[in-house]
Amino acid sequence: MSSVEQVLNCLQIPLKDLAKATNGFSNGNVIGNGEFGIVYKGVSDGQRLLVYKYESNGSLGKHLSSTDLTWIQRLRICLDAARGLQYLHDGTGSRQRILHRDIKSSNILLDEKWTAKISDIELYKLNPGMTSTFFFSNIASGTIEYVDPAYEETGLLTKESDVYSFGVLLFEVLCGRIARVKESTDEHQFSASLIKNHWERKH
Template identity: 45%
Template sequence: MESFMKEFEHLKIHLEDLKKVTNSFGSKVIGVGGFGKVYEGEISHSKGRSLVAIKRLSREFGQGDPEFLKEIMMLSRYSHENLITLLGYCDEDGEKILVYEHAFNGSLDRHLSSNVLTWPQRLKICLDAAKGLEYLHDHRGTQQRILHRDIKSANILLDDNWNAKLSDMGLSKVGPANQQHTVLVTNLVGTPGYCDPQYMETYMLSKESDIYSFGVVLFEVLCGKLCFRYTNNRLEILVPLWKQSYKDKNLDQIIFKDLRPSMDPTSLETFSEIAFKCLHYSREQRPTTSLLVHKLEIALKCQERHDMKLTNVVGKYSKGEEAFFNIGKTVICYSASSFFQKIME
């Protein structure tokens, strides 16, 4: 073990320094997860000095030494702009602590039901996260393939510019990247609602298991809510309802109400189609990460073009001009007052 940890010697941070910036772990709590409490503090680390997130292992939450070591190994060996950066760790006096770059806007799950995040911002967050997953799955076969095993909105962190970064690699598994299908037989881990049904039934993990979980996140972003809720003290998974709404062409019933008025129809169609395909029961029918990234890029570009056209039209009206819209073979002209009344409906 000591020889193994020598590789990460440069990441070590002394416990006393961490106690100083967290008041001996008595304050500055910014979150709680499957690993334990997360604190905020400014400290010197492997890349300089900055405000960081300090995650302290608490045995009561179920994770332990294996996840601690896995997190250090994965995030120190694999680096990407859409993966959270590990800045240091502490392994002293029985304490297991991980130090990360600070994601100032927290995790995605906290913002699902907020009207602060526009549809274009949500698309960009999904695209960022998909790029991080594409890097882990490594479809080009240049490195070992990483299966995350716990993709969920709570594990997608957002920086001060709302850029998304995948986090929590402690449950991940490594497989060969030079195979079309990487399948590992392993114990069942993950979060209810996000887990691949085939993985739950067979204990056979594949990269497509991550794709399924990502599809659940896409629907959460679209619907503005988590994929589960408690009804009469019972856990209810919303994914089947969401899938049925898509099949029945009733997306309007589940889309987050604050998003619908500004959505470009093509953007919505592209996004919802790839999200639904991620949730296919058959692993072979689920998209690859490269296709997922491609479709999300299309959805974002369609929305950006839509918004630009709308901005140009509004610009004309601000000058008191009239603008014409072609709807089929019918040409409609709106005056400034009627146009603004129309878009506010």
Template identity: 40%
Template structure:
């Protein structure tokens, strides 16, 4: 039996096609396990073209999940942005509910690469800019008469394609809100992932688009510190509080991930880029929502930090020795002093 909403009928995909695409939901094709169910990779024939897909298969064993399913379908059917996952369609038959999107996570999720020593500072900045642009589009796109509050921003819902471009996913609890009411509180139970949740939710009994800003600020510090927002054991379980403490005490370098700090030192990364980045990340974590910036401003500031990193031209490590090497070479005397300058 199907419960498909008519307005989404054009996105329907036959169950047999999804079964074939995923090799009957083979375990070898599982690429993720989330709150709604398993995600499978596969290849689906659509309009004569074979495309790579991800298929989120709703786990109905424990009931529930139907509202979240339709929320995600509804959101993705309306959203078109290079930094947001693209829906292919969905299946709704024989008690199966499956959301099919293009396969975007060739490099997995951001969560898997927070401490990756090979992920450079400029690559990290590029990821941040992409996510900020996606959130700006959700909150303010002029092509719609409503904004979208994502409410599930974390390093697991940010996927990375083969070029390390971010693709925002995880719209199962997202909320639509009229553009002229984006600053109004929407009454809600606490929504989100531990470590990323807006502390104002408890005070106001609801959420706004600034709740996304807070969560994104936590992600920015995850990227800088190379660790998760919440760690179950040990000291400093919550990254947000730790990051705010070090920023306010001007000791941010103390919590930068060692691999990244070493990379910055070796490559003489522009400190002004780091300063602008950390200032922007900190502003997102302001206790009072009114003091947090809007996503358009955040995207602009991160773009500036990215450009500073790209355009930084380091001074030669030993400028004086290099100068004299060139001078002596021009005088034909370099071979007489091979040890002094090298």
């Protein structure tokens, strides 16, 4: 078992402790709905559950269109997220690369000082020893608006797949809105496709 896997196993929290922390998974402690289930807020004094440190400013996705978020803050958030992604890709200090597979604005959490932190690693892939440069899967995982077209087409997952998703996130910050956008035709499109179409039309 790798050192990273050992650390992850040590972070498992018993269900009874989680139930206690969330007041029996009370509806009053619900703060959102994630892709894999309900998200609860709890206070800490088996079953497979994902626990994150609560960050008071929530996700970046909730603030994209806010006029209160300055350009300096936006740039710092992007730099924080880039450093976090680099940390995962460079082996986390143990020569083991982690591919996130679901980089998006709603998975970037902001603390009380607006420091950005990458969250939601349910879909991660661990590359032991960094001996190979890709993983293969029959079906591309992740959120479709952010999925690397090359990964979706070939099933080959590389760190560049995460970088593509991060690029979509940067466009979200630049444009001040999420990757799925609503056109005047009342149809939803992905910002990456719209950007490509506008670039080809030169406007």
